[in-house]
Amino acid sequence: MSNLMSSTTSKIMLMAKRDYCLTINSTTTRVLTFHRRLTCSAAATPRLVPNPPDLVKWVRREGGFVHPSVRIAESDPYGLGLVASEEIPKGSELIALPEHIPLRFPLLESDNADESYSNLVNLARHVPEELWAMRLGLKLLQERAKAGSFWWPYISNLPQTFTIPIFFPGDDIKNLQYAPLLYQVNKRCRFLLDFEKEVRREVEDVKLEAHPFGGKDVDASSLGWAMSAVSSRAFCLRFQNGNHGDVRMMLPLIDMCNHSFNPNAEIVQEQRSKDPKMLVKVVAGMNIKEHDHLTLNYGCLSNDLLLLDYGFVVQSNPYDCIELKYDGGLFDAASMAAGVSNPSFSSPAPWQRHILSKLNLEGEQALLKVTLGGPEVVEGRLLAALRALLASDAETVQKCDLDTLKSLDVEAPLGLATEIAAFRTLVALCVIALNHFPTKIMEDESLLKQGVSTSTELALQFRIQKKSVIIDVMRDLTKRVKLLSSNESIVSQS
Numbered sequence: 001m002s003n004l005m006s007s008t009t010s011k012i013m014l015m016a017k018r019d020y021c022l023t024i025n026s027t028t029t030r031v032l033t034f035h036r037r038l039t040c041s042a043a044a045t046p047r048l049v050p051n052p053p054d055l056v057k058w059v060r061r062e063g064g065f066v067h068p069s070v071r072i073a074e075s076d077p078y079g080l081g082l083v084a085s086e087e088i089p090k091g092s093e094l095i096a097l098p099e100h101i102p103l104r105f106p107l108l109e110s111d112n113a114d115e116s117y118s119n120l121v122n123l124a125r126h127v128p129e130e131l132w133a134m135r136l137g138l139k140l141l142q143e144r145a146k147a148g149s150f151w152w153p154y155i156s157n158l159p160q161t162f163t164i165p166i167f168f169p170g171d172d173i174k175n176l177q178y179a180p181l182l183y184q185v186n187k188r189c190r191f192l193l194d195f196e197k198e199v200r201r202e203v204e205d206v207k208l209e210a211h212p213f214g215g216k217d218v219d220a221s222s223l224g225w226a227m228s229a230v231s232s233r234a235f236c237l238r239f240q241n242g243n244h245g246d247v248r249m250m251l252p253l254i255d256m257c258n259h260s261f262n263p264n265a266e267i268v269q270e271q272r273s274k275d276p277k278m279l280v281k282v283v284a285g286m287n288i289k290e291h292d293h294l295t296l297n298y299g300c301l302s303n304d305l306l307l308l309d310y311g312f313v314v315q316s317n318p319y320d321c322i323e324l325k326y327d328g329g330l331f332d333a334a335s336m337a338a339g340v341s342n343p344s345f346s347s348p349a350p351w352q353r354h355i356l357s358k359l360n361l362e363g364e365q366a367l368l369k370v371t372l373g374g375p376e377v378v379e380g381r382l383l384a385a386l387r388a389l390l391a392s393d394a395e396t397v398q399k400c401d402l403d404t405l406k407s408l409d410v411e412a413p414l415g416l417a418t419e420i421a422a423f424r425t426l427v428a429l430c431v432i433a434l435n436h437f438p439t440k441i442m443e444d445e446s447l448l449k450q451g452v453s454t455s456t457e458l459a460l461q462f463r464i465q466k467k468s469v470i471i472d473v474m475r476d477l478t479k480r481v482k483l484l485s486s487n488e489s490i491v492s493q494s
């Protein structure tokens with residue numbers, strides 16, 4: 001329960017002042033500061049410099065290919081995007097980039113032997129794997145600071161600000177109303193503040209030639225900018241040859257494509273396209289009409305990840321879900337509210353414990369986070385646990401394999417009564433989860449209508465979507481209970 005929409009006030013939060021800044025335990029430290037207001041409207045997505053060089057021309061000049069009917073254009077409300085100025089047939093090559101254009105962090109010492117580079121690699125070692133975007137962000141900052149960088153035509157076209165929650169005013173972080181996301185935002189803010197100190201310590205006595213950022217000061221704000229630029233734009237390419245594995249890189253121009261779960265374009269890698277000159281290509285996945293925006297699928301991502309890494313939320317996102325903690329006390333309470341007498345979640349029998357261990361819901365390494373929503377509707381481990389713990393006898397359960405217990409497609413593997421009890425418990429859990437949100441969807445919607453800042457709008461949209469996920473799960477399960485109950489009454493009548 002502790003993980004579920006807790007109202008715990010976070011110790012670290014971003015506070016709204018005239019600019020955006022970050023505070024720790026109420027001691028104001030101006031670190032993440034932007035002199036322009038956060039906004040995501042297209043016309044107001046300022047780039048790093050007012051009139052950056054033409055990116056299309058640069059890619060072509062460097063040996064890349066850009067389809068003659070592809071243009072950079074406003075893509076309201078998504079910022080800039082790529083648009084077809086004429087019809088483009090399915091299968092057409094849209095963009096191709098040679099090996100030297102993507103921006104990556106080559107960790108091979110021989111690739112870059114100078115001292116400033118080794119210092120950069122040393123800094124990157126302080127970044128945990130899950131914050132990989134900061135590692136590549138260090139390389140981006142190095143190139144941003146370098147006079148005459150090869151990538152300046154690309155970097156100067158990057159947005160000046162991002163609508164990512166680490167830059168939200170404190171009130172809007174709270175407005176998200178969802179503990180798992182608040183936890184991630186706070187963790188990232190804390191990391192940036194600590195990393196700022198680390199970077200300053202490491203470069204303090206370094207001479208100018210060896211300075212990773214050409215002597216320029218790097219604070220939490222610029223680190224946050226770089227991390228956000230990378231997390232919202234980098235792609236992960238998979239290499240089969242040369243032991244590269246997965247490599248994250250920034251793909252100039254390709255990263256002007258906005259996201260859709262039904263994209264009209266796709267990325268093809270050099271191995272598949274059999275064109276050794278080009279590292280990566282974008283190809284039309286369907287016929288693209290004149291004025292259509294080119295879109296790529298950034299991945300099957302929940303709104304938590306979309307907001308945290310990209311700064312936007314998708315309505316009715318099929319991959320959105322809510323997190324719950326598997327907790328005996330909470331599940332007993334939900335089960336009793338659903339009309340089950342004497343549920344055994346707090347004190348499972350030894351055979352039930354055995355199943356919980358197999359589901360990794362018990363034991364030292366147990367993973368207690370379970371999810372509702374998304375394509376699965378109920379996470380398989382959670383469904384199997386409910387079915388097994390609400391079943392009356394060990395024998396019936398032990399006859400079923402774990403995959404059957406985990407599947408929502410297998411109807412009532414332990415009998416109708418157990419299935420109805422499991423679904424009713426889930427519906428009661430949904431009610432508890434919904435009641436944890438301090439506001440109702442209708443209140444959120446009327447706040448949205450009042451005209452709010454971009455960060456408030458994003459926070460409101462995010463929490464509306466989370467509540468909608470819960471309501472959709474409740475609807476789905478209630479329908480299943482009704483169907484099962486009618487089957488049950490047919491069985492008892494006959």
Ligand SMILES: C[S@@+](CC[C@H](N)C(=O)[O-])C[C@H]1O[C@@H](n2cnc3c(N)ncnc32)[C@H](O)[C@@H]1O
Pocket residue numbers: 040045075077078079080081159232233255256257258259260309310311312313
């Ligand atoms: C890879 S960049 C795409 C180019 C970007 N629009 C620009 O102006 O540079 C990703 C960013 O575009 C915006 N974006 C992309 N797809 C979006 C979508 N479906 N809804 C809202 N914003 C989107 C978000 O700001 C995201 O962080």
